Amino acid sequence: MMGVIRVCVIAAGVGAAWASNLAYACPSCTSPLEENRQAFVDTTIFLTVVPLLMIGSFIWWIRRRSREIDAVPEIAVPETLLNDAGRFSKGR
Amino acid sequence: MPDDALGRPYSVPARREPVLPNGVLGMLLFVATEVMFFSGLISAFVIGKSNALGGWPPPGQPRLPIEETALNTAALLASGVLLYLANRAFRAQKAVTKRLLAIAIALGGFFVVFQGAEWVALLREGLTVTSGQLGGFFYLLVGTHAIHVVAGFIILLYTYRKLAHGDLDRFTFWPAQIFWYFVVGVWPVLYWQVYL
Secondary structure (H helix, E strand, O other): OHHHHHHHHHHHHHHHHHHHHHOOOOHHHHOOOHHHHHHHHHHHHHHHHHHHHHHHHHHHHHHHHHHHHHHOOOOOOOHHHHHHOOHHHHOO | OOEOOOOOEOOOOOOOOOOOOHHHHHHHHHHHHHHHHHHHHHHHHHHHHHOOOOOOOOOOOOOOOHHHHHHHHHHHHHHHHHHHHHHHOOOOOHHHHHHHHHHHHHHHHHHHHHHHHHHHHHHHOOOOOOOOHHHHHHHHHHHHHHHHHHHHHHHHHHHHHHHHOOOOOHHHHHHHHHHHHHHHHHHHHHHHHHHO
8 A cells, every 4th residue: 555655656746847847937948038048047056056155154164163262272260250250251 | 170269169160152152143044044035136136137128227217326336335345344343453442443333334324325315316317116127126126235234234333332331242243243244245246236
C-alpha cells in the first residue's frame, strides 16, 4: 500500500513539473525584446546571489569577531565589583 | 580559586564581550530583510524599464534632476563617512563623537529636505504616481528610501540624545550605525538605476 502511495506522489510531482511549462508564469521569458529577457536573467542572478552574499558575509564577520574576542585575555571580576563594573556591565 | 586584595573570593567567572550583541543581531536580521525588499523593488524596476517601448525615460515625461541629486548623494555619503569616524572616536573622544554625529545628522536632514524640494518641483512638472511607469516607479523606489532615511534620522537623533546625556553604550550605537549604513549604501544603487 505504501509503495502505491509513494509511486502516486512521485507521479504527481513529475506531472506538476511537466504541467508547469504550460503556465508561462514568466512574462519576460516570452518577450520579443531581447533586453527584457536579459533583464529577467540578470535580476534572477542578482536575487539569487544577494542572500548568499549576505549569509557568507555574516559568517565571515562572526568568525573574525569571535577570533578577535578570543585573542583578548579573560579577566575575572569579583562579584562585589560587578554592580559598578562600568564597561563590563553594559559593554561600554 | 584566588582571592582579591580584600580577601574576597572571585566567585564570578570571567565576563567577556558578547560576540554578537542582541541589538546588533536584531538590526542585522532587519537590514537583511530590507536588502531583499529593495532588491525586489530594484529588480522589478529594471525589468519594467527594459520592457518600455519608446526607450527610457519614456518620451513626454519630465527629466529627473541628475546633477542636483548628485549633490544630495554626496551629502548622504558624507554623513555615512562621518558616522564611521564618530564610531572610531567613540571610546576616547566623546566630544569629537558628538560633533561628528551632529554633522552626520544634519547632512541626513539636508538630504530629506532636498529630496522633498525635488519632489515638489517634479510634481509641479507633472510627474505623479499615476502619470506613467516612470512616475510610479520613481515615487515607489525613492519614496520607500525616503521613509527609511526619515526613520534613520530619528534613530540617529535618539542616539545623539543618549550620547549627550552620557548614556550611550557601544551596543546601542552599533545598531543605529548599521541601519544608517544600509540607508546610505542603498542610495547610490537607486541613484544609478533610477536617475542615470
